[in-house]
Amino acid sequence: MQMPPEFAASCPIPIQQYxxxxxxxxxxxxxxxxxxxxxxxxxxRNSLLDSQHDSSVFESGGRRFAFTTxxxxxxxxxFPGGDxxxxxxxxxxxxxxxxxxxxxxxxxxxxxxxxxxxxxLWKIVSSMQKAAERAGxxxxxxxxxxxDKGKGDGVFINTAxxxxxxxxLRIAPQSVKPGDAILVSGDLGRHGMxxxxxxxxxxxxxxxxxxxxxxxxxxxxxVETGAGIHCLRDLTRGGLTSVLNEISEAxxxxxxxxxxxxxxxxxxxxxxxxxxxxxxxxxxxGRFAVFLPEKDAGxxxxxxxxxxxxxxxxxxxxxxDQRAAKVLLKxxxxxxxxxxxxxxxxxxxxC
Numbered sequence: 001m002q003m004p005p006e007f008a009a010s011c012p013i014p015i016q017q018y019x020x021x022x023x024x025x026x027x028x029x030x031x032x033x034x035x036x037x038x039x040x041x042x043x044x045r046n047s048l049l050d051s052q053h054d055s056s057v058f059e060s061g062g063r064r065f066a067f068t069t070x071x072x073x074x075x076x077x078x079f080p081g082g083d084x085x086x087x088x089x090x091x092x093x094x095x096x097x098x099x100x101x102x103x104x105x106x107x108x109x110x111x112x113x114x115x116x117x118x119x120x121l122w123k124i125v126s127s128m129q130k131a132a133e134r135a136g137x138x139x140x141x142x143x144x145x146x147x148d149k150g151k152g153d154g155v156f157i158n159t160a161x162x163x164x165x166x167x168x169l170r171i172a173p174q175s176v177k178p179g180d181a182i183l184v185s186g187d188l189g190r191h192g193m194x195x196x197x198x199x200x201x202x203x204x205x206x207x208x209x210x211x212x213x214x215x216x217x218x219x220x221x222x223v224e225t226g227a228g229i230h231c232l233r234d235l236t237r238g239g240l241t242s243v244l245n246e247i248s249e250a251x252x253x254x255x256x257x258x259x260x261x262x263x264x265x266x267x268x269x270x271x272x273x274x275x276x277x278x279x280x281x282x283x284x285x286g287r288f289a290v291f292l293p294e295k296d297a298g299x300x301x302x303x304x305x306x307x308x309x310x311x312x313x314x315x316x317x318x319x320x321d322q323r324a325a326k327v328l329l330k331x332x333x334x335x336x337x338x339x340x341x342x343x344x345x346x347x348x349x350x351c
Contacts, residue, residue: 028238029342054098064165066101081209085127092161097216101163108142113152135214173250175230178321181297186312192282213286227296257317
């Protein structure tokens, strides 16, 4: 068969380097970004996809909408503070919120492994319904597939979501400016550590619970203040480190953050030390970063801290005027180093 002249026969990711997909290709670090940037983006390139944000914003009938999709393959299915069902709602609602959108509707696609107890499936579906009600969205369409026993690990869920954008801000990585303050909405790493504590059988004086929660209401309150928000990004796969590096690369600006300003609970920090993990690389499911003008930072922190889901909000650094894609971390002892993305897979199957 003759190929069209524009067909590229060679894979954009060197086969000799990665002949097969690795777990790390889905971990939020360097390999995942290589996979997305070199394989998916060139194949599907268009103006909306090029924003490379958590959701795409488009216009229709004189109104602006946000659209996103995500898949959830967490193991175990139930964990302290949540489960795969509630997380499938929270994660997609939160991706819409990162464009400052008011979430409206979701779809739900289930890939179920043969042999999954019906009671387990019912618990997951009930949890999704309660999470959707809490988030103020409706699940209006869906799909169900069943795969052979041993081929699906219980259940995988995909949710897509659409929301309406009711403001004129262009909230995207490319909007970040030199001098912007960098805020986070609360303590980091609890979601990943909640799951790993269960997997590894770790016991602490207090149970580490996931921070999984719908954050759209908090984001909308922030937008309503009139703050000139430049970018929002939820701290999921790859944690704070990946988010900062993604924003730095998209804006082509260096970011400077301070370790002592970044909130991490002591039990989470202890769990990370036991497992040899960096809490800045660990995923959250109810936390996000905010990039906005320095003059608006104080008011934004007040709004965040007044909300139950933003009580631990903190200012952690700023955007420099250096035209360089890098993240500089000032350590607790005052030494500055590059904060780079992880190369391998730290925490597989946590979202």
